[in-house]
Amino acid sequence: VFFALLLFSRQVAFSDKELLEEGARGEKTSQENNQITLGVLPHDIFASFIITDFFQRLSFQNPKTIIILGPNHYEKGNFKVLTSLFSWETPFGQIFPDELIIKDLLAENLVEVDEEVLKNEHAVGALLPFLKFYLPETTIVPLILSGRLDFEEIGVLAQKLLTYQKEGVVILASIDFSHNLRSKEAQLKDDSTLGLMKSFSYREILTLDDRYLDSPPSLATI
Numbered sequence: 001v002f003f004a005l006l007l008f009s010r011q012v013a014f015s016d017k018e019l020l021e022e023g024a025r026g027e028k029t030s031q032e033n034n035q036i037t038l039g040v041l042p043h044d045i046f047a048s049f050i051i052t053d054f055f056q057r058l059s060f061q062n063p064k065t066i067i068i069l070g071p072n073h074y075e076k077g078n079f080k081v082l083t084s085l086f087s088w089e090t091p092f093g094q095i096f097p098d099e100l101i102i103k104d105l106l107a108e109n110l111v112e113v114d115e116e117v118l119k120n121e122h123a124v125g126a127l128l129p130f131l132k133f134y135l136p137e138t139t140i141v142p143l144i145l146s147g148r149l150d151f152e153e154i155g156v157l158a159q160k161l162l163t164y165q166k167e168g169v170v171i172l173a174s175i176d177f178s179h180n181l182r183s184k185e186a187q188l189k190d191d192s193t194l195g196l197m198k199s200f201s202y203r204e205i206l207t208l209d210d211r212y213l214d215s216p217p218s219l220a221t222i
Helices: 015-026 045-060 099-107 128-134 151-162 183-198 216-222
Strands: 004-006 010-014 038-040 066-071 079-082 087-090 094-097 138-145 171-176
Touching: 045 128, 079 099, 087 128, 094 128, 099 138, 099 216, 128 151, 138 216, 151 216, 171 216
Parallel strands: 010 087, 038 171, 066 138, 066 171
Antiparallel strands: 004 010, 079 138, 087 094
16 A cells, blocks of 8 residues: 655655565566656556556656646645645655745645645655656656636646646646446446547546546646
8 A cells, every 4th residue: 555644854655665676577668769748647556557667668758857646635725736845755765846846836826835735645655656766866746636626727737837848847647537336337437538538628527526537637637
């Protein structure tokens, strides 16, 4: 299980180190020429093979910073987009925040720092051991999004995040899709979500509930 805890001035992401290393020793992904600019990943470690494959592919690119968008699962805090300026401890060492980007977002009043909420948000913490293993020098901008973000607010955030891409920044959405359903029903829900993604139906995506995905605002932003 991945989760995060606060320890002094750090966030701590815990993982099964041996399990991750065993997966990493498996068949290697070949280098590709295509540049990754955006991605969608699960944060449920039952899908850890997907997370491993993604970061292994991204390691050839070695981005300077990764911005991670994910759900505020418990809708805590007093702002719709929350972040952290703390470093994160993983079994493979610390991950540091990109303070320049975070402070720029703060200056635009697009985010608010809330270390207490971020420490328990596994949408961020679950990905970090993988990130540190494959991208040991990469910094992060963790952003957790309230389900109350509306279409206009998402548009403003997305346009701002696009300005960072020219600086070697990759933007990820940490999202789990269909929840608590039998396999056949889950497949139908996932097919519906994928259709909306392919047609860029942002407003429809924002109407989906937890049966489809846990963070419509993160997906719409991506």
